[in-house]
Amino acid sequence: MKYLLSAAAASALMAGTAFAGNLEPAPAEPVIAPAPAPTFTSPNWTGFYAGGQLGYADVDTDLAGVDGDGFIGGLTAGYDYDLGDWVIGAGLDYDWTDVTLSGANLDVDNVFRAKLRGGYKLGNGLLYATGGYANVDVETLGDEDGYFVGAGYEHMVTENISLGGEVLYHQFDGLPAGGVDTDPEATTAQVRATFRF
Template sequence: MKYLLSAAAASALMAGTAFAGNIEPAPMEPVIAPAPAPVFTSPNWTGFYVGGQLGYANVDTSIANVDGDGLIGGLTAGYDYDLGNWVVGAGLDYDWTDVTLSGVNLDVENVFRAKLRGGYKLGDGLLYATAGYANVDVQTLGNEDGYFVGAGYEHLITENISLGGEVLYHEFDGLPAGGVNTDPDATTAQVRATFRF
């Protein structure tokens, strides 16, 4: 009887151990974290720039048949400040023109602009509006002051080089021609390349 009790106790002990499982914990599988999503950073537009521009100008006046069109091109320089998604800046343009006013046979010689601009960043590009002071020099009639408004787009090709385009509408004070004020206005469309530093 003792032998039977001992055998029963040993069987119970072995069965309990079998149900208990292995004393060592199961190895943990390594946790692989997902790769972080790439963070897009737009370029920083803060800094000075210089460049050149070339395009087309169309000049109209309040006098019938006194108008003209032709090439316009010159230099541009300025400074932009990057505010995050927005960019603001100021600049100067000086353009020479190949525009002759028909009917009076006078050449529009050059246009100077002092401009402000503000725009919104689109990836590597900048869509902007611009406005400011303009001055036109017409052969023999002299200089006249005015203003301009317009819009443009500029795209960074590299960290320092950008290409863009700009359309501007100008209004000038009346230029006297034959005793009559001409009230000229001009529309320009230009492409531009700038070096930024």
């Protein structure tokens, strides 16, 4: 009887050991690494652009009662170079106007600008200052040279399209009217859309 109990105990022990040896460890749960935080990169402004602009012009002169305001709009083109946080560039504007100088019944036909600009990148936008050469053409009086200064903001809405606004102050050398220089000055505010190549 003792022998039978010993044999039964040994058999049970061997069966338990064999059973335990056949157990496979549970598979480990996969570790999901957290997604890296998105890193923001501002657009690259380097390249040529061309587009159109439309806005309002206010013209004043030294002659009492000779002033006017109205719509202004035209074409713009240029090149920008991205320096990292800063952008520099040069461009040309040509605008037509419907401004008539009251008191003299003279039409301001067009304004040409050769400009430099420099600005600081703010996300997808560019806040900039600008200035340069300006030329105005007034019906019957001819054209006159001057300068302009101003500021603007441009925002990339897609990889190739930007929208913006610009305010400029112009000062011209003087347009002779009846032998008197009028010394016109003009302020323009325009919105613009450009395609960047």
